[in-house]
Amino acid sequence: MSRKPPHPLVKLAFHVEHNVESWGWRVRRKLGLARPPRILPYRGYGNPRQAVIKARVLENRHVRPPWKRHTLLGSAVASWKRYNTVEIPRARVLARWGEHRWEGTTDEEGFLELWVEPPPEARAGWNDVELELLSPSPEGVERVRAPVLLAGPEAQFGVISDIDDTVIVTNVTNFLKRAWTLFLTEHRTRLPFEGVDAFYEALHLGSSGSAVNPIFYVSSSPWNLYEHLDEFLQLHRIPAGPLLLRDWGLSRTGFAPGGGHGHKLEKIRGLMGTLESLPFLLIGDSGQEDAEHYRTIVREFPGRIRCVYIRNVWHRAGREKELAFIAADIRAAGSEMLTVDDTVTAARHAASQGWIRWQEVAEVQAHQAEDVQARTLLDKLDREHG
Incomplete structure (x- = not known):
């Protein structure tokens, strides 16, 4: 799908903005005022x-x-x-x-x-x-x-995962809560979805327990949050992987964030092209456009997508019917889409397909229980402190 070229005024504004910023930094540096x-x-x-x-x-x-x-x-x-x-x-x-x-x-x-x-x-x-x-x-x-x-020859597959409301609870469909999440909270106070760390580690190790399957995180979050998100993954012992984020503000292609999340398609296509010998699992949530984008990828790369996992989160009325149509399209294209309410359900399915070891399912279940307990305690502390 070709992208509509940006308006000439957008391109002009972009170059003016960046030339002014660059010139201003050089002047401040000569004056000894720049960092x-x-x-x-x-x-x-x-x-x-x-x-x-x-x-x-x-x-x-x-x-x-x-x-x-x-x-x-x-x-x-x-x-x-x-x-x-x-x-x-x-x-x-x-x-x-x-x-x-x-x-x-x-x-x-x-x-x-x-x-x-x-x-x-x-x-x-x-x-x-x-x-x-x-x-x-x-x-x-x-x-x-x-x-x-x-990605080496021992890799069995790759994993491409969304972040917001797939790995991290962010309530991205709520504008005020998303603003709070992005600007006023630290990675130490944010929690992952229950059991995600153990499930992604199981996917990383694969059915052999030593596969080193690469995991990639694609998000609409801005590059400015890179360090924040990377620290979050480390803190919660979620397997590290390249973070493919989005440039916010005025760019040569327009102003972001705008409508839609089509930039994710570009990132995923790039990964699929570079790692052309690997099949992939795609993981997202039902609140945004992950299912639609993953359907496009299944169609464009036939035989490359083993499964699409979509986490059920809060969404608008009628979304269930849309997801059912998308799942049917994905099946017709030769793959599978599974909507799940929790991480253990996804882990059991992955084990039944031979993508992870069955013993890892018990580990995911244990981590999920621990995370539920931690979230309950944090919610209680929040209520007590207003």
């Missing part, structure tokens, strides 16, 4: 033939680490700093992977996306690539490590 640039590494991915190294170069706003933020005001200030970024366009970055070297340049919004051929010694699983900022010259040596996930 130094920093490289924010993202998780990349690929296969032994090609891989993408991802990062962004921004003015360093010195966001306080989570263990130093103890109040609502501190959380709000940290969120404001995450969103009020100053991107560094045309920054030159050197990437080192073993003995190999590549150089890349950031785009107008500070993003670096560098496609390379991994060195022969690269292994399946996570690999560290060192990134060094060449220009604008950093104050000191600015070097960071960007993880890159390579």
Whole structure:
């Protein structure tokens, strides 16, 4: 499906905005008023033939680490700093992977996306690539490590998962609750859906218990929340994976967030194309457009999607009928869509298909019970403290 080209005025506004920001940062830097640039590494991915190294170069706003933020005001200030970024366009970055070297340049919004051929010694699983900022010259040596996930021959399948209301309870269909979630809460106070950590770990390990199946997280959340979401996955021991998010604000293609979540389709198509030898499981929720997008992917990549799992969350009247039609379309296209009320149901189905080990279902059930207890306690504390 071709995308409608942006209006010329949108393109003009985009270039004016970014030229003004870039010029303003350079002027402030000459006056000694600008903060130094920093490289924010993202998780990349690929296969032994090609891989993408991802990062962004921004003015360093010195966001306080989570263990130093103890109040609502501190959380709000940290969120404001995450969103009020100053991107560094045309920054030159050197990437080192073993003995190999590549150089890349950031785009107008500070993003670096560098496609390379991994060195022969690269292994399946996570690999560290060192990134060094060449220009604008950093104050000191600015070097960071960007993880890159390579899918090896032992991988049985890949997993593509939504985040909001699939992994994390966010109530995205409620505007006020979503605003609170995005701007005023910390990853430490947000909870995953019950049993998600054990289920995703079981999918990661596969039926052999050592498959290293790659997991990818696709979301409508902005790139500004990357560190927040990555910390959330680590805190709750949910398997790490590349986060494919969305650029908010004015861009060369228009203004985001706009209507729909079509950007997810682009991200998923890219993954399917890069990892063309892998079948996939797709996981989403019933509250947005995940089922519709996954139906499109099933049709475009016949034989590649083993199953679509859709978590039942609050949604508008009539949604059940829509989901039933979509499930029928997916079956007709040669795959399957299962709507589930809890993680254990999905785990049992995955075990029955031979995608995970049966003993992992008991682990998912135990984690689900623990998470229910933790959520009940947190709700009680919230009520007691107003």
